[in-house]
Amino acid sequence: MKNKKFKLAAVALLSMITLAGCSGGKDIVTMKGGKITDSQFFDELKKSSTSSETLVNMIIQKITLDDYGNKVDQKEIDKQYASYEKQNGGKKPFEALLKQNNMTAKQFKENIKQSLAFTEMLKSHIKVTDADLKETWKTYHPQVETQIMSFDSKEDAEKALKKVNDGEDFTKVAKSDSHDTTTKEDGGKVKFDSTTTTEPAGVTVPNEVKEAAYKLENGKVSDLITVQNQQTGADVYYIVKMVKNKQKGNDYKPYEKELKEIFEQTKIADATFQQEVIGKELDKANVKIKDSQYKDILTPYLPQKETKTSESKTSDSKESKSSKTKSTDSSKKETTESTK
Structure with missing residues (x-):
């Protein structure tokens, strides 16, 4: 401790x-x-x-x-x-x-x-549009019910898959053979959707496993799925049985609530968006730093406002004068030609 x-x-x-x-x-x-x-x-x-x-x-x-x-x-x-x-x-x-x-x-x-x-x-700064929901919909899949076994050893995974393919009960094999201590006692039961949300909470289901699962019909078992552990680089092996699949169809409206939550959570986790919001709130609060040591600490957060430099103003003034001169010269020329 x-x-x-x-x-x-x-x-x-x-x-x-x-x-x-x-x-x-x-x-x-x-x-x-x-x-x-x-x-x-x-x-x-x-x-x-x-x-x-x-x-x-x-x-x-x-x-x-x-x-x-x-x-x-x-x-x-x-x-x-x-x-x-x-x-x-x-x-x-x-x-x-x-x-x-x-x-x-x-x-x-x-x-x-x-x-x-x-x-x-x-x-409070997130405004969700239909376009946002449609974009989120492209990668969304509704929650499915599965049973999953995972293994650190390819040999153990192949043995377990052979047992299942030979007719042994998936739940029984998961309880005895799966290396996943979080789910094995319950026969590997896991519910998940295309977000990080799972039941039970905290179970990691790699995207490769999800994609393979979505293609399965109810009651079907996948082949061995190999996934590389991003932290260790080692291969992890998965077997998935689809218990209850759900196709999302072509209409996003029935899932509007879920899509909105996904979009909001994505924005909330976006560091760039966080800084933009902080800047707007600091600007709205009209924060004034009284200590000279810290006078610039909020600069990286505050919205950058367009300001014209003296050089820019001089340049604009010259361009304006030049334009006026050209206009006067043109007018004089037209008057002279008319007189002729």
Whole structure:
């Protein structure tokens, strides 16, 4: 437990050092011959290479909570907190982990709220069109029910496939032979669609396996499917039995809700889109940086506004004068020719 790192992906974006209360002259350390005040400590923190990033996160946090915090449902906060508890061994182990990282349950829930508010902010900038839904529809497949076995050894996979092809029950073979400890006890049962969502949650179904599964009729079993593990480079072998397939047909309307959710989740995960939204929200909030050290920290986020340089203005002025001169000369020429 001592060396366990505290990684919380859902709230990582807005994790921050709390600097409130560091602006005064209160002593925080005393010693023989001297002391350290909170203002001295604050000045030292400002020298840190991460201080700009921390301040940016604090600004985003304030804007996000002020404008979108009221859209967050407390039930969702509690649900996510419970999920983290479960992932980390239960209530007591998780509380011990929080304490180890100088955090209380209340503070952690506040971080979850911050993350959810940030998602709400992103959603408020998403406008889904029919064109977006049709584009998402191209790669969408409705949820199917399958049984899957996976193997690290080709030899083991071939043996299992032979058993199934010889008439042995797929469920029985999965329970005895599959290397997937998450699903084997239930006979390899997995539901999935073309997104990352699976039942049970957290099961990884490679795209190659999905594509092979979609082609199967109910009750049919695939050949051996070889997939390369992207992290290790090793081959993993899969066998799929289709329990209940569902063809999507030609009309996307019945799946409009699912398609909208997929499109929104794709946009929310897009780093470029996130930065665009942050820029718009910062611009809307009219944020002013009073400390000269940090005057440019928001520049990478703010929308770039077109400005004419003095050189450009001079050039425009010259072009305008030139145009006027040409017009006058042309007029004089026409008058002279008319007189003749």
